[in-house]
Ligand code: FES
């Protein structure tokens with residue numbers, strides 16, 4: 001029996017009474033007067049709802065509404081998180097309706113989607129919320145029937161007292177339950193008794209999506225709403241000098257043209273307050289097309305931005321960020337990175353005496369890997385609806401991190417936080433980009449200026465050139481081998497513009513006596529941000545490509561070689577700070593070896609393997625390539641994943657498949673180069689995205705079965721696939737691929753891409 | 754500004770709009786049919802796919818003046834309740850992740866199956882190649898097209 005203490009998530013247990021008069025209690029979707037969905041109609045809305053806690057309300061007819069507190073960007077937390085609630089509440093999933101909660105920090109603890117943390121951090125709070133509500137229903141029945149609560153059981157929304165043969169639906173007890181005290185301690189289910197968790201449930205918004213319902217902020221419209229576009233500097237290191245508003249003000253449908261400034265000058269930014277352009281021009285009008293026409297016609301002068309700096313409170317750590325002046329080029333980035341990779345870096349971890357081991361080595365293998373800047377390219381471009389009046393603001397937009405923009409909005413609008421409501425839209429993709437929500441401030445400022453509700457939409461070009469990219473990186477690996485071809489030392493030195501990708505305590509640290517990790521950084525005015533598995537998405541590709549080549553050099557099977565290292569890390573680890581579980585890591589390699597029939601490959605198939613641990617989950621992948629008519633075709637990708645308990649297996653597989661496709665796409669094609677500060681690709685004609693024809697022909701995602709509390713899944717399948725691809729391409733072509741993207745090199749080998 | 758007669762999802766209507774406005778923005782801003790999505794504006798991503806006389810076209814590059822009185826179908830016009838076989842297949846395979854590209858994918862798939870009711874894998878790949886899915890749901894899209902092909 002697990003006892004959970006309700007104090008772990010104090011806010012979630014606030015009752016509705018405590019919120020009376022709190023104002024913005026009703027969810028936005030209700031306020032907006034949406035028509036009920038087919039399921040809602042089918043379930044028959046109750047006459048009255050009784051709220052048992054922040055996540056759960058039950059109607060007198062037994063219908064259950066569960067709130068999904070985290071923003072939804074496609075990982076389907078809107079289904080899987082309510083599944084956790086429903087499991088412990090013990091209800092029939094068919095009777096459940098799910099509603100997206102708006103940003104409501106009084107009621108919800110952590111409304112953030114990112115870092116693959118939603119399920120991991122929601123697990124115990126959500127189970128506890130479900131179990132607590134169930135216990136309140138049981139207590140209500142105990143009181144009504146005058147029997148001990150301990151004798152009462154529940155089953156799929158029915159409360160049962162066997163001895164007296166009494167039964168009641170949750171709906172019958174909901175009214176009384178909602179008035180009872182919250183139990184101090186509740187019993188959580190045994191994992192073996194789970195009925196909902198572990199059984200795939202369809203996306204609760206599936207029907208709305210396939211019907212094209214207005215789920216996204218970009219679809220939002222209210223009476224009297226105006227449309228807005230922005231014009232931001234064309235490149236990094238540039239700023240607004242002047243614009244000629246009069247040149248477009250007389251164009252049809254145009255209402256106003258003005259400049260906006262995202263931050264107050266003395267504002268201390270938070271970690272997620274990255275905004276590339278502090279000042280830009282806004283155009284407001286009657287329709288999207290009219291403001292886009294004006295945007296094209298607007299005369300704007302830009303000038304070089306001088307070096308600048310701003311204060312940041314990075315999670316309690318007060319720092320000053322310097323933004324260098326200059327118009328940067330990719331060619332210079334490459335030259336500088338080569339220079340830095342040859343200089344000593346900052347030592348991040350050192351075990352044994354690596355220098356001596358390298359001196360003594362019979363053979364040294366040294367390889368350098370690079371990857372370019374990447375744009376997130378969420379399918380839905382940045383956009384936001386805002387309605388700001390003298391004393392309040394309603395903001396509705398795609399954001400992964402409402403709490404990180406609330407303070408910024410409050411500071412810039414001059415409104416207290418209680419007067420600002422952020423409503424959470426379904427996001428057309430996130431991938432980290434929407435952890436940075438400057439577009440909410442931009443939309444709010446535009447609305448404030450024109451004194452009307454507005455919807456601001458970035459064009460694809462605005463979006464792709466707005467920064468907050470995945471950085472460019474370089475990593476140099478060295479391995480020392482003795483005369484018997486034994487590995488005696490390992491050295492990694494990696495850096496990037498503007499951050500290093502190294503996690504110095506990850507594998508293979510801990511598996512090698514003499515180990516050295518160094519990092520370096522080169523500053524830049526090109527803004528960066530989280531991009532699906534930040535840093536891991538590059539360092540995994542470099543490390544796992546290098547281990548493949550090293551295994552070959554040592555005459556070892558690449559899986560067996562990794563398992564040997566992991567065995568050392570497990571039985572006799574070097575150092576104490578190793579941040580991975582070598583047994584679980586080996587487990588996914590063993591599972592992928594079995595599932596891929598690694599030891600008996602099919603003829604004409606070229607396979608590569610790769611494994612990585614990040615975001616608390618372990619993944620190994622085997623990727624098969626066939627060359628068909630001079631074209632490398634990814635036939636199959638087999639993934640083995642250890643993320644503990646899997647809440648919604650089919651949705652989890654979908655997420656894994658997507659991460660694998662995303663990784664293959666970026667490894668083949670992803671590249672955002674710069675010339676005199678300007679991104680050289682601004683739309684999908686030049687920025688090549690993976691499409692149906694390049695997608696793998698088959699993907700299998702296998703989960704390790706265990707009872708470990710679940711960890712995240714949005715990111716961990718992404719980093720290893722780059723090297724699995726590179727390693728299989730090597731088998732197919734006889735050439736190693738050190739520089740991403742691979743497609744241009746493959747084309748030089750007369751392969752068609 | 755010009756008066757344009759439109760026939761969208763079986764409904765005839767007249768709007769007053771700049772005749773160069775792409776159909777995409779007419780649908781989204783003027784007719785409140787926001788299921789058709791903006792993704793690139795340059796006919797590269799397929800998010801804005803609609804049917805013009807039953808043929809899949811990119812509405813982002815299609816001036817509204819060129820479609821007067823022609824039969825336009827959008828995702829909202831595909832079925833009343835989401836029970837078109839392609840929509841059903843999409844739900845059966847739980848295709849969407851973020852969902853943003855899916856209306857365009859579905860409209861392309863419906864047109865593909867109309868021309869070729871039993872496409873091969875290679876034909877599905879070619880037929881669906883114009884629609885980007887940033888979330889990478891391509892395999893499920895392919896499976897859903899195959900399922901729909903059986904039930905059409
Ligand atoms: S928006 Fe029309 S093809 Fe991309």
Ligand code: FES
Pocket residue numbers: 074379428429849850851852853854855885886887888889890
């Ligand atoms: S489901 Fe997100 S872009 Fe296709």
